[in-house]
Amino acid sequence: MENKITNSQHTEMPDLEVLFDLADLFKVFGDSTRIRIMFTISDNEMSVLSIAEALNMEQSTISHQLRVLRQNKLVRVRREGKQIYYSLDDDHVKKIIEMGLDHVLE
Amino acid sequence: MENKITNSQHTEMPDLEVLFDLADLFKVFGDSTRIRIMFTISDNEMSVLSIAEALNMEQSTISHQLRVLRQNKLVRVRREGKQIYYSLDDDHVKKIIEMGLDHVLE
DNA sequence: TGAACATATGAATAAATGTTCATATGTTAA
DNA sequence: TTAACATATGAACATTTATTCATATGTTCA
Numbered sequence: 001m002e003n004k005i006t007n008s009q010h011t012e013m014p015d016l017e018v019l020f021d022l023a024d025l026f027k028v029f030g031d032s033t034r035i036r037i038m039f040t041i042s043d044n045e046m047s048v049l050s051i052a053e054a055l056n057m058e059q060s061t062i063s064h065q066l067r068v069l070r071q072n073k074l075v076r077v078r079r080e081g082k083q084i085y086y087s088l089d090d091d092h093v094k095k096i097i098e099m100g101l102d103h104v105l106e
Numbered sequence: 107m108e109n110k111i112t113n114s115q116h117t118e119m120p121d122l123e124v125l126f127d128l129a130d131l132f133k134v135f136g137d138s139t140r141i142r143i144m145f146t147i148s149d150n151e152m153s154v155l156s157i158a159e160a161l162n163m164e165q166s167t168i169s170h171q172l173r174v175l176r177q178n179k180l181v182r183v184r185r186e187g188k189q190i191y192y193s194l195d196d197d198h199v200k201k202i203i204e205m206g207l208d209h210v211l212e
Numbered sequence: 213t214g215a216a217c218a219t220a221t222g223a224a225t226a227a228a229t230g231t232t233c234a235t236a237t238g239t240t241a242a
Numbered sequence: 243t244t245a246a247c248a249t250a251t252g253a254a255c256a257t258t259t260a261t262t263c264a265t266a267t268g269t270t271c272a
Contacts, residue, residue, distance in 0.1 A: 013145045014207070020138050021210045022203070027136035031230075032122075032129040039119045048249055061231055063250055082239050082248045092209050097128070099202045101120065104127045137260075154219055167261055169220055188218045188269050 028072045029096065033057065034065050038074070038088060038097065045078065045087035134178045135202065139163065140171050144180070144194060144203065151184065151193035 014022070028034060033055070040046060040054050052062040066086055069075040074093050078085045088094065120128070134140060139161070146152060146160050158168040172192055175181040180199050184191045194200065 013142070016138075018207075018210060019141050019145070022206050023136055023138040023141050025206050025210055026132050026141075027229095030129055030133035030136040032126050033230075035125050035129050035132075036119070039125070049247095058232070059249075060233080060251085063248095064230075067250075079239090082246095084249065092205070092212075096202070096205045096209070099198070099205055100128050100131050101124070103198050103202070104124060104131055133259095139260075155217095164262070165219075166221085166263080169218095170260075173220075185269090188216095190219065 025072060028068055028074065029100070031065070033061065034069060035097070037062065037065055037069065037086075038093065041075065041087050042094060045076075045085040047083040047085055049083075051086070131178060134174055134180065135206070137171070139167065140175060141203070143168065143171055143175065143192075144199065147181070147193050148200060151182075151191040153189040153191055155189075157192070 013019075036055050037051055040051050046054070048062055048066065049059060051066075052059045055062070066075065069086075070077060074089050075086045076089050078087075119125075142161050143157055146157050152160070154168055154172065155165060157172075158165045161168070172181065175192075176183060180195050181192045182195050184193075
């Protein structure tokens with residue numbers, strides 16, 4: 001153990017690179033279409049078309065946004081025949097959304 | 107108590123308006139300058155100029171972004187003479203950032 | 213009141229981003 | 243292999259957004 005004063009109040013500033021990644025992550029949550037997609041697949045995995053129908057949006061739009069979610073490891077992908085099923089990656093994602101909701105709804 | 111099956115897995119989709127607000131909130135976290143500002147003032151309140159100096163950015167840039175943070179109730183403001191001191195509004199904000207960091211650093 | 217300082221704000225510009233259309237890729241079943 | 247279906251992707255366009263410059267507003271002190 002280092003001889004160092006620790007303080008729970010203190011929040012060390014991460015490296016710039018980490019801060020960019022962090023901002024990029026929140027950017028993903030900063031679009032209502034992606035938020036709606038995440039809610040839509042939060043209970044059950046769903047195919048791209050089902051998501052598009054549920055949200056009444058174009059398949060292409062959903063597909064583009066799913067790619068963003070994929071790239072940021074926020075969704076899991078599973079192929080079954082012609083369809084590709086998407087689901088939320090982990091509970092982390094739900095928790096981030098819940099924290100945001102708490103703030104919005106307060 | 108209502109006679110209704112509850113399920114902790116189930117996440118009800120909020121109204122569209124709430125979803126837009128939620129996306130708007132995350133949008134605020136989705137910029138590295140604002141993230142850096144939030145880290146900078148997470149321990150102590152700071153004046154606008156101090157923040158600008160700490161981040162080596164223009165006073166105007168910081169002021170513009172502080173307004174965004176203000177409008178979204180993420181910072182507290184206190185005037186003392188010529189200076190205006192900003193601090194994080196509540197621990198909520200820190201928690202949202204921490205959740206994001208967890209995801210980024212994993 | 214006027215000078216000096218701190219902060220806020222409007223306009224302009226450049227860059228990033230979401231959606232659409234058209235089409236490519238990949239899969240299944242006949 | 244071909245037709246039909248599901249998904250992905252590139253280009254184009256419109257919109258949003260972050261930063262900068264110039265300047266306005268607000269505060270203190272002489």
